[in-house]
Amino acid sequence: MMKKPIHLLQKTAFPAVLLAILLPSLLQAEDGYQLWLRDKKIDDAQLLQTYSGLAGEIVVQGDSPTLSAIREELHQDLSGLLGSDVALADKVTQNGAVLVGTPASSPLIAALNLQADLNTQGDDGYIVRSVTSNNNTVTVIASKTETGALYGAFHFLRLLQTQQDISHLDISEKPKFQRRLLNHWDNLNGSVERGYAGKSIWQWDDLPGKVDPRYKDYARANASIGINGAILNNVNAKPEQLDAEHIKKAAAIADVLRPYGIHVYLSANFAAPKSIGGLSTADPLDPAVQAWWKAKADEIYGLIPDFGGFLVKANSEGQPGPRDYHRTHADGANALADAVAPHGGVVMWRCFVYGGAGDRAMQAYKEFKPLDGAFHSNVFLQVKNGPIDFQPREMFHPLYGALPKTPIMPELEITQENTGHSTDLVYLANMWKEFLDSDTYVSGQGTTVASIAQGYPINGMAGVANIGTDRNWCGHDFAQANWYAFGRLAWNSSLTTDQIAEEWIRMTWSNDPKVVSTIQDMMRGSWEAMVSYEMPIGLTHIMEGGDHYAPAPKQFQDYHRADEHGIGYDRSSTGSNAVSEYAPEVGNKYNDLATCPDNLLLWFHHVPWDYKMKSDRTVWEELCFRYNDGVNDVKNMQKQWGDLRGKVDTERFTAVQKKLDMQLAHAKNWRDTCLHFFQDFNHLSYAPPADDATKH
Numbered sequence: 001m002m003k004k005p006i007h008l009l010q011k012t013a014f015p016a017v018l019l020a021i022l023l024p025s026l027l028q029a030e031d032g033y034q035l036w037l038r039d040k041k042i043d044d045a046q047l048l049q050t051y052s053g054l055a056g057e058i059v060v061q062g063d064s065p066t067l068s069a070i071r072e073e074l075h076q077d078l079s080g081l082l083g084s085d086v087a088l089a090d091k092v093t094q095n096g097a098v099l100v101g102t103p104a105s106s107p108l109i110a111a112l113n114l115q116a117d118l119n120t121q122g123d124d125g126y127i128v129r130s131v132t133s134n135n136n137t138v139t140v141i142a143s144k145t146e147t148g149a150l151y152g153a154f155h156f157l158r159l160l161q162t163q164q165d166i167s168h169l170d171i172s173e174k175p176k177f178q179r180r181l182l183n184h185w186d187n188l189n190g191s192v193e194r195g196y197a198g199k200s201i202w203q204w205d206d207l208p209g210k211v212d213p214r215y216k217d218y219a220r221a222n223a224s225i226g227i228n229g230a231i232l233n234n235v236n237a238k239p240e241q242l243d244a245e246h247i248k249k250a251a252a253i254a255d256v257l258r259p260y261g262i263h264v265y266l267s268a269n270f271a272a273p274k275s276i277g278g279l280s281t282a283d284p285l286d287p288a289v290q291a292w293w294k295a296k297a298d299e300i301y302g303l304i305p306d307f308g309g310f311l312v313k314a315n316s317e318g319q320p321g322p323r324d325y326h327r328t329h330a331d332g333a334n335a336l337a338d339a340v341a342p343h344g345g346v347v348m349w350r351c352f353v354y355g356g357a358g359d360r361a362m363q364a365y366k367e368f369k370p371l372d373g374a375f376h377s378n379v380f381l382q383v384k385n386g387p388i389d390f391q392p393r394e395m396f397h398p399l400y401g402a403l404p405k406t407p408i409m410p411e412l413e414i415t416q417e418n419t420g421h422s423t424d425l426v427y428l429a430n431m432w433k434e435f436l437d438s439d440t441y442v443s444g445q446g447t448t449v450a451s452i453a454q455g456y457p458i459n460g461m462a463g464v465a466n467i468g469t470d471r472n473w474c475g476h477d478f479a480q481a482n483w484y485a486f487g488r489l490a491w492n493s494s495l496t497t498d499q500i501a502e503e504w505i506r507m508t509w510s511n512d513p514k515v516v517s518t519i520q521d522m523m524r525g526s527w528e529a530m531v532s533y534e535m536p537i538g539l540t541h542i543m544e545g546g547d548h549y550a551p552a553p554k555q556f557q558d559y560h561r562a563d564e565h566g567i568g569y570d571r572s573s574t575g576s577n578a579v580s581e582y583a584p585e586v587g588n589k590y591n592d593l594a595t596c597p598d599n600l601l602l603w604f605h606h607v608p609w610d611y612k613m614k615s616d617r618t619v620w621e622e623l624c625f626r627y628n629d630g631v632n633d634v635k636n637m638q639k640q641w642g643d644l645r646g647k648v649d650t651e652r653f654t655a656v657q658k659k660l661d662m663q664l665a666h667a668k669n670w671r672d673t674c675l676h677f678f679q680d681f682n683h684l685s686y687a688p689p690a691d692d693a694t695k696h
């Protein structure tokens, strides 16, 4: 990890006294590059002493790129945390050694007879255990695979970073999802679709000759949270991404990511056989097209032996697809799936389709439900959390539970396209958790989205990355928390969002209890705050059409359907009947006004302005209340953050403070634009508080 070059400070010709005043704060300056992998010396003297006794030697036997990565990571981070060089050894020589590896890589681990325990943890799982060996207390970090051992090493480091007791460890971990993937919407020209953190980190023009050192830090960060795959390019894919030149470039990235257990995948343009293959068609049932995909897969696997597979956006938002040839999505997906199958690859076929007649929220179900069972066994359907499009709050997608024979891979959006870009502090883990814990009732009570997605023979979860070339990777220092939380939830969807936040805060900011509790409180309420000031009580898709940041209720009348009588989209049995796409327990609950929860009321019902909510307020009063509440939440976050002045480093403190100011303006704009717009229909009174009304 890059540090501030201290020699620059030494050369500065400041008067000594000024230097003495400035030096501490300059040395403490942080720019967010290190993410949650900060290895700052632990400032609690007693803890430092205890840890030094328990992590005073690193023993990683054997030689391989992954074992070297483990050795390097532990050495760098432990030495940083403990403030002195931690010895590397090839056998245990002292009390408090940390022994890492697999039974195959390490004779010392093999001798501990852990095979039965390791087998239960699967390939990526691991154990971290305090044992006594030859009268020495040793922390053993072991797995069946070297990647699992790397994950275990990061877990151990997390314990120190978050200042946990490491004297009697007995930890067993294994992931809930097999594939934990980042979808990059990065383009070959360096731009990032819906990216708010600079340009793409992939320097296509420089590759394969020049490999940016940042790729390694990207790999480290991902491995530390268990992410094991990266789809390098945008689903709006350029065919050229699959030409020989770009495969070589992707292979150079794969070489850097491989030691960290990360597989490279590519988004494929369905028309590639035509546009770069010279064929007259891309019809998936045409033998020449099928042969082209097979040859392309062979070419890729020749250079990237652990290539993960293809992600495809077909017949969606102008992308080509099998329907151009009157073929089904299954015909299309299977052609590509057959090409990668001999190599162990998969195809992830997206279900993001809309534009037909009727309710947009119902279309994907109508197109894909009849195809259940028609896909080959190495095909995933990648389905967004909700049926509209990554909105602030959505009902869960009706395809969850509707495809028992076809693995669904949930797709979440980490980048904040509709949730405040890199301006707004919004901890998205709460939204994802609400989604994963949603009860579909398809096989009785408790059939949650997570249990469905994890129940297929092949399973995984994908998140659209929020990473770019900005020094702090994500644009907003708090957006890093969403990257972190995505990885942690993909690893273990049972973790609470508070637990994840606490880990992240301790590692990223500080272990000071006041800092931890304040930031945790800010994060806890931040998603609901954003829902309130953007699209409360089930409003959806009223953001400005281009960049999806500002409010545009006028442009999207069809989504909120406000008129002089009331507001909301009727998806009940008297409306579009979207409720019929859910299990009866769910459909009936949302269909009936008496049981429909307030937070999705306008998603499912068009109600009169004076309709009484469960909150006992009319819909109009509730909208006014929610919009103002959201604004007040941001003001409160500003105050809470202000209280941390001097408790976190100045550089990041100031950056976040500035963003919160912008967030407040953003929230007020949403409130005032939307309420005034709706007022034009209902002519009911609303006066924004005089102190903070935006001009209208």
Ligand code: GCV
Residues within 6 Å of the ligand: 185, 193, 194, 235, 236, 313, 317, 352, 389, 417
């Ligand atoms: C990559 C939304 C976004 C698009 C995105 C699309 C998708 O419509 O606005 O930028 O395209 O979703 O998920 O394919």
